[in-house]
Amino acid sequence: MKKSLTRRNMLKTSTAAIGAVAGAGLLKGFPAIHAADAPVIRYLGTAVNMGDAVQKRLFDDTGIKVKFIVKTTDEVVKTIFTQPNSFDIVDSEYFSMPKLVPSGNLLGMDTKRIKEWDNVTSAFTKGEVAGKKIGDQGTAPKKVMYLKGAKSKEFASEPTQYVTLIPTVYNADTLGIRPDLIKRPISSWAELLNPEFKGKASILNIPSIGIMDAAMVVEAMGEYKYPDKGNMTKKEIDLTMKIFTEAKKAGQFRAFWSDFNESVNLMASGEVVIQSMWSPAITAVRTKGIPCVYQPLKEGYRAWAAGFGLPSTTKGRQADICYEFINWYLSGWVGAYLNRQGYYSAVIPTAKKYMEAYEWDYWMMGKPATADIMSPEGKKLASKGEVRDGGSYEARMGGVACWNATMDENKYMVRKWNEMIAS
Numbered sequence: 507m508k509k510s511l512t513r514r515n516m517l518k519t520s521t522a523a524i525g526a527v528a529g530a531g532l533l534k535g536f537p538a539i540h541a542a543d544a545p546v547i548r549y550l551g552t553a554v555n556m557g558d559a560v561q562k563r564l565f566d567d568t569g570i571k572v573k574f575i576v577k578t579t580d581e582v583v584k585t586i587f588t589q590p591n592s593f594d595i596v597d598s599e600y601f602s603m604p605k606l607v608p609s610g611n612l613l614g615m616d617t618k619r620i621k622e623w624d625n626v627t628s629a630f631t632k633g634e635v636a637g638k639k640i641g642d643q644g645t646a647p648k649k650v651m652y653l654k655g656a657k658s659k660e661f662a663s664e665p666t667q668y669v670t671l672i673p674t675v676y677n678a679d680t681l682g683i684r685p686d687l688i689k690r691p692i693s694s695w696a697e698l699l700n701p702e703f704k705g706k707a708s709i710l711n712i713p714s715i716g717i718m719d720a721a722m723v724v725e726a727m728g729e730y731k732y733p734d735k736g737n738m739t740k741k742e743i744d745l746t747m748k749i750f751t752e753a754k755k756a757g758q759f760r761a762f763w764s765d766f767n768e769s770v771n772l773m774a775s776g777e778v779v780i781q782s783m784w785s786p787a788i789t790a791v792r793t794k795g796i797p798c799v800y801q802p803l804k805e806g807y808r809a810w811a812a813g814f815g816l817p818s819t820t821k822g823r824q825a826d827i828c829y830e831f832i833n834w835y836l837s838g839w840v841g842a843y844l845n846r847q848g849y850y851s852a853v854i855p856t857a858k859k860y861m862e863a864y865e866w867d868y869w870m871m872g873k874p875a876t877a878d879i880m881s882p883e884g885k886k887l888a889s890k891g892e893v894r895d896g897g898s899y900e901a902r903m904g905g906v907a908c909w910n911a912t913m914d915e916n917k918y919m920v921r922k923w924n925e926m927i928a929s
């Protein structure tokens with residue numbers, strides 16, 4: 507059976523190609539360690555493989571090796587609950603924190619041990635971009651960022667020394683479209699259910715994310731205004747699923763994808779012209795020479811964010827090794843790759859050091875490209891003169907309306923979502 511490739515899978519499998527990109531200049535300030543004495547981190551996450559070249563680079567820079575424990579998102583959460591001693595570091599999304607923190611199985615991450623903590627983007631720490639508040643419906647990182655202490659099971663409402671996860675990567679998600687096949691402007695989430703696209707639309711079949719896209723559509727259609735799209739009541743879930751069930755039965759959707767490659771193939775083939783998409787999927791379609799746009803929409807973006815955490819039993823030398831790995835991750839090289847992929851690094855200044863000026867201006871400043879823009883794999887993404895979809899970092903992240911979320915009625919939501927899919 508084919509293994510589903512999630513967004514987090516994609517992040518790590520994509521890194522298999524970045525060894526070529528990272529050929530110039532080793533990171534400084536990390537101790538050399540001989541292979542025979544190499545420490546190993548048991549890395550729990552949805553990653554399939556970080557790539558031989560990347561693991562070699564990590565070892566060359568830090569002397570650290572990684573052993574991956576590959577599981578689905580739900581299995582990662584279950585492992586934290588039931589086997590907290592089976593891993594050394596976990597890669598998780600912030601929307602899982604309301605489930606995980608009360609268990610006491612995650613250690614409060616000590617910000618004083620993070621070299622670049624003061625440079626972590628304010629989108630995480632304050633819910634602000636360029637000094638302006640951004641949308642925080644759902645599980646915005648700032649709501650679940652701080653803890654009352656190193657072993658606390660409670661979130662703190664004000665900044666403290668200890669946090670749930672050390673931020674790594676995030677993005678503002680929207681709909682992908684085929685402009686060559688639609689041939690008119692698209693400006694609203696409501697277009698996903700426009701009968702004009704009957705049989706040529708798609709939404710992702712991951713309930714906790716799909717429900718947020720669905721809510722953006724329902725609200726854009728003027729059907730209902732949610733007090734908080736990220737924490738619906740049972741009645742609000744019923745209303746949302748009723749609208750999408752009716753659309754499904756009417757033949758609106760070509761497919762419900764849960765596999766990254768499926769989303770790429772649906773769009774590249776032209777079977778679908780508008781759908782939920784992730785940034786690297788847009789990249790993958792474009793590298794085939796096929797027009798594909800990550801369309802800015804007037805209602806805003808749905809955002810997500812992830813970071814690294816440690817089990818509560820971590821201490822001594824193993825804790826030192828994990829913090830060293832995290833500091834390496836935030837020191838710029840990985841961040842530059844994430845930015846080139848269309849994501850954003852949690853520490854923007856260090857990523858900038860590993861990007862060419864024209865790349866930075868295109869990806870982060872929203873300026874027209876002064877040279878062809880290439881993917882981390884060396885394939886052309888955009889031509890000279892083109893502007894990134896959605897423009898600058900401030901425009902995109904400043905336009906966030908909501909975040910991926912864990913709802914109080916999560917079990918009920920998942921059941922109703924699956925009923926819609928099966929209808």
